[in-house]
Amino acid sequence: MRFKAELMNAEEMRRALHRIAHEIVEANKGVEGLALIGIHTRGIPLAERLARYLREFEGKEVPVGTLDITLYRDDLTEIGVRPKVRETRIPFDLTGKAVVLVDDVLYTGRTARAALDALMDLGRPRRIYLAVLVDRGHRELPIRADFVGKNVPTAKNEVVKVKVLEVDGEDRVELWEKEEA
Amino acid sequence: MRHLLDFQGWSRAQVESLLDTARVMREVLERPVKKVPALQGFTVATVFFEPSTRTRISFELAARRMSADVVSFAAATSSLQKGESYKDTLLTLEAMGVDAYVIRADAAGVPHQATRWVKGAIINGGDGRRAHPTQALLDAYTLLEALGGLEGKKVAIVGDILHSRVARSNAELLSLLGAEVVCAGPPSLLPQALPGARLTPSLEEALEEADAVMVLRLQKERMEAGLIHLEDYIARYQVTAKRLKRAKPQAPLLHPGPMNRDVELEGTLADSERSLVNRQVQNGVAVRMAVLYHLLVGREGA
Numbered sequence: 001m002r003f004k005a006e007l008m009n010a011e012e013m014r015r016a017l018h019r020i021a022h023e024i025v026e027a028n029k030g031v032e033g034l035a036l037i038g039i040h041t042r043g044i045p046l047a048e049r050l051a052r053y054l055r056e057f058e059g060k061e062v063p064v065g066t067l068d069i070t071l072y073r074d075d076l077t078e079i080g081v082r083p084k085v086r087e088t089r090i091p092f093d094l095t096g097k098a099v100v101l102v103d104d105v106l107y108t109g110r111t112a113r114a115a116l117d118a119l120m121d122l123g124r125p126r127r128i129y130l131a132v133l134v135d136r137g138h139r140e141l142p143i144r145a146d147f148v149g150k151n152v153p154t155a156k157n158e159v160v161k162v163k164v165l166e167v168d169g170e171d172r173v174e175l176w177e178k179e180e181a
Numbered sequence: 182m183r184h185l186l187d188f189q190g191w192s193r194a195q196v197e198s199l200l201d202t203a204r205v206m207r208e209v210l211e212r213p214v215k216k217v218p219a220l221q222g223f224t225v226a227t228v229f230f231e232p233s234t235r236t237r238i239s240f241e242l243a244a245r246r247m248s249a250d251v252v253s254f255a256a257a258t259s260s261l262q263k264g265e266s267y268k269d270t271l272l273t274l275e276a277m278g279v280d281a282y283v284i285r286a287d288a289a290g291v292p293h294q295a296t297r298w299v300k301g302a303i304i305n306g307g308d309g310r311r312a313h314p315t316q317a318l319l320d321a322y323t324l325l326e327a328l329g330g331l332e333g334k335k336v337a338i339v340g341d342i343l344h345s346r347v348a349r350s351n352a353e354l355l356s357l358l359g360a361e362v363v364c365a366g367p368p369s370l371l372p373q374a375l376p377g378a379r380l381t382p383s384l385e386e387a388l389e390e391a392d393a394v395m396v397l398r399l400q401k402e403r404m405e406a407g408l409i410h411l412e413d414y415i416a417r418y419q420v421t422a423k424r425l426k427r428a429k430p431q432a433p434l435l436h437p438g439p440m441n442r443d444v445e446l447e448g449t450l451a452d453s454e455r456s457l458v459n460r461q462v463q464n465g466v467a468v469r470m471a472v473l474y475h476l477l478v479g480r481e482g483a
Contacts, residue, residue: 071247071474121214122212
């Protein structure tokens, strides 16, 4: 793969997440009854950061859970390498909550669909929002995000890599291009 | 890994990866909706040429919890009674679109043979005295939960070792995971050798400082062959509260079932807090979900 451009640096990521946190408060009229759920892998640290900002802004704790959608993927029958199944940990009751699903990139929408299915099996939230750091387009399902850090029009042969301090040692969003086979 | 026949050729990393998946499946079983769509579209057949209750039901539940379709074949009510061969039975199921077969057989090697007859994944649900890998996996999982790790831990396996596929598979697997396995039983019920385990006729020696104790069913049907006298066995080999004092304090007790109360194990111990028998059964479903996931979905990563 060939590196093409930096889409966001650490400061831009911080500002985007700050803004998303404000938008969540605005949409939900506060943080009462709110919960954040990060989708493995990079959605989890992003959800934790949003929870930290919400605490700074509103002075209240918002519970954070983690969700692995592997067992809900719609391509498991045709997949190449078997994906590792990871832990889903939601240490609070989802029923009646306004849940913000958090992921790094929104692309085809299939991960979000799987996450919705998984959440429905775990409880009955009052409503579900979707927050993503980058929306790169190319949806295959009628799904849209409620909160977006940055919209990036991409080509299909491009790859958006979100790097986060907690996993990758740095905060940065990069655009790469797949080489012709 | 295309089939699960025994643990030959398995690496410790492969086992640990499978047990990691089982941990997630355990969590699925605690959800309000104990079901995920991962194996939607797959068909799993339980093909039991030998009777079984818990293994068959455990596999069927595991497959259903993963949204697979399940067909169940039991020898007693099948065309085997009309003279059909094992091979033709499996070929018939294959023609109906089965993707994975859980095979239980009284003769060792039937699951191995089956890998040559059909294209689907074969899971050994217990063959003769040879192997019962999913029982060993659920035992290892239960021990990991209870002990935190298996490296350097002493596990005593007690009872009819000679006829036990459970002892054989456990010795293979637990030693692969770093445990010291000591098998004890009357000399007439000990094999010449058991890969992965040390054998001793002394129950006391096996129990000494054991971190966990696995008690095996004394297979009464074999006693008629004069291998042992029941009273002698109870007197010398029954795991009792008094004898268990040699093991580490609170060392957990396992039993693969079905249990002969007050024969191989003192009845009150089976119901004590140290007994993990019910936990083994619960973990069995999670472990079998993990096995089905690993065999049916994709290929192993690098």
